[in-house]
Amino acid sequence: MIRYFTAGESHGPALSAIVEGLPSGITITPEDINTELARRQQGYGRGGRMKIETDKAVVLSGIRFGKTIGSPVALQIENRDWKNWTEKMAQFEKPNEDIPAISIPRPGHADLTGMIKYGFEDIRPVIERASARETAARVAACSLAKTFLRSVGIQIGSYVSSIGPAGETASSSRLESLLAEGAEALTKEADTSPVRMLEKTDEENAVAAIDKAKEEGDTLGGIIELFITGVPMGLGSYVQHDRRLDAELAAALISIQAVKGVEIGTAFDNARNPGSQVHDELFPGAAHGPSRKTNRAGGLEGSMTNGSVIHLRAAMKPIATLMSPLHSFDITSMEAHLSHIERSDTCAVPACSVIAEAVVAPVIANALLKKTGGDHLAEILERLEEYRAEIAAKFKQ
Numbered sequence: 001m002i003r004y005f006t007a008g009e010s011h012g013p014a015l016s017a018i019v020e021g022l023p024s025g026i027t028i029t030p031e032d033i034n035t036e037l038a039r040r041q042q043g044y045g046r047g048g049r050m051k052i053e054t055d056k057a058v059v060l061s062g063i064r065f066g067k068t069i070g071s072p073v074a075l076q077i078e079n080r081d082w083k084n085w086t087e088k089m090a091q092f093e094k095p096n097e098d099i100p101a102i103s104i105p106r107p108g109h110a111d112l113t114g115m116i117k118y119g120f121e122d123i124r125p126v127i128e129r130a131s132a133r134e135t136a137a138r139v140a141a142c143s144l145a146k147t148f149l150r151s152v153g154i155q156i157g158s159y160v161s162s163i164g165p166a167g168e169t170a171s172s173s174r175l176e177s178l179l180a181e182g183a184e185a186l187t188k189e190a191d192t193s194p195v196r197m198l199e200k201t202d203e204e205n206a207v208a209a210i211d212k213a214k215e216e217g218d219t220l221g222g223i224i225e226l227f228i229t230g231v232p233m234g235l236g237s238y239v240q241h242d243r244r245l246d247a248e249l250a251a252a253l254i255s256i257q258a259v260k261g262v263e264i265g266t267a268f269d270n271a272r273n274p275g276s277q278v279h280d281e282l283f284p285g286a287a288h289g290p291s292r293k294t295n296r297a298g299g300l301e302g303s304m305t306n307g308s309v310i311h312l313r314a315a316m317k318p319i320a321t322l323m324s325p326l327h328s329f330d331i332t333s334m335e336a337h338l339s340h341i342e343r344s345d346t347c348a349v350p351a352c353s354v355i356a357e358a359v360v361a362p363v364i365a366n367a368l369l370k371k372t373g374g375d376h377l378a379e380i381l382e383r384l385e386e387y388r389a390e391i392a393a394k395f396k397q
């Protein structure tokens with residue numbers, strides 16, 4: 001099974017990740033990792049930090065002659081901003097006593113509870129690790145699972161459906177025709193927009209909403225639509241709570257900083273409608289399994305993939321650091337004070353959609369590996385093809 005960990009402070013020397021359990025024989029190019037890192041840095045509404053960083057991963061182990069060798073892959077990404085933080089983030093001796101402690105927590109960030117929990121008088125260490133800078137290491141780590149899935153015909157893609165009040169008008173026929181080519185066709189199309197939206201008017205409205213929020217010292221969140229195509233029926237299981245694939249996918253998405261809601265298929269609309277208008281009716285005889293005219297279940301029934309496209313939505317809350325700050329207090333003096341301000345994004349929903357694509361990859365890869373077993377790509381592919389053929393034969397008319 002694929003497991004990964006990340007380490008690194010936002011303004012420390014580097015981020016690192018160790019990915020373990022990848023099958024051997026997967027072809028990996030530096031672009032497979034670095035393209036995802038570059039995509040994560042895009043998006044209208046980001047702050048000054050993204051002008052400093054040009055994220056690239058150094059591979060320290062686990063890949064030989066362009067292929068995984070089954071051993072752990074260690075990755076490192078330089079923080080270019082570190083050179084501006086060597087004193088404030090010195091690992092050993094405190095270089096001087098003039099480094100001020102931050103003592104006014106930002107509502108909505110990890111600041112207040114983090115400093116109480118870990119016993120700090122300065123919020124800085126909380127900011128450093130709670131920061132979504134960590135997602136650069138996660139995206140690099142997960143890009144390996146994403147590449148593995150691509151090599152067995154499973155693609156992950158996303159677009160941003162709304163930012164603040166703007167969006168939600170993407171046409172379903174456009175979406176369907178992109179998804180028919182595979183989820184990566186959708187994602188490539190979304191990548192051409194600075195806010196990763198599919199409709200020009202949505203894009204213009206979103207850019208205007210971000211500009212307005214920035215002008216007012218405010219921030220915006222939004223909603224991400226995520227799709228996974230090429231997934232065979234029967235990944236995941238209903239037999240035990242910790243084998244439920246819908247739960248694992250939701251957990252992966254909620255683990256992203258600022259993601260507070262996940263929807264599977266059209267779950268919230270489904271809750272408002274009777275079963276007769278919700279459940280995806282079954283019809284015999286499509287090429288690779290039963291056919292359905294709808295996909296309100298989002299490709300998951302009984303916590304297993306049902307052969308339809310997996311469709312998830314994730315809600316990102318607005319960024320917590322406001323340039324027109326909210327009420328807070330100084331934890332040292334206990335006096336009321338407007339909250340701490342530091343360099344920040346106005347909106348990071350487009351970046352978040354790229355992170356969302358990444359974090360679901362190991363979840364799907366592990367569900368696949370549980371089904372096929374196998375330690376190297378060739379044997380996994382052989383077993384998967386056999387399984388796909390079995391399913392196709394079963395539903396053939």
Ligand SMILES: Cc1cc2nc3c(=O)[nH]c(=O)nc-3n(C[C@H](O)[C@H](O)[C@H](O)COP(=O)(O)O)c2cc1C
Binds near residue numbers: 109110258319
């Ligand atoms: C890509 C990305 C960029 C973010 N940028 C910022 C930022 O610039 N300023 C900020 O206050 N929060 C930012 N956040 C959100 C915080 O990291 C997050 O709200 C904080 O760690 C508290 O965690 P929670 O929101 O999950 O409770 C960003 C999140 C993501 C996914």
Ligand SMILES: C=C(O[C@@H]1CC(C(=O)O)=C[C@@H](OP(=O)(O)O)[C@H]1O)C(=O)O
Binds near residue numbers: 133136344345
């Ligand atoms: C560094 C990244 O995002 C950061 C996430 C973040 C936060 O609080 O989560 C705060 C900001 O950090 P800084 O204070 O250095 O500007 C963002 O730029 C990144 O995505 O690579």
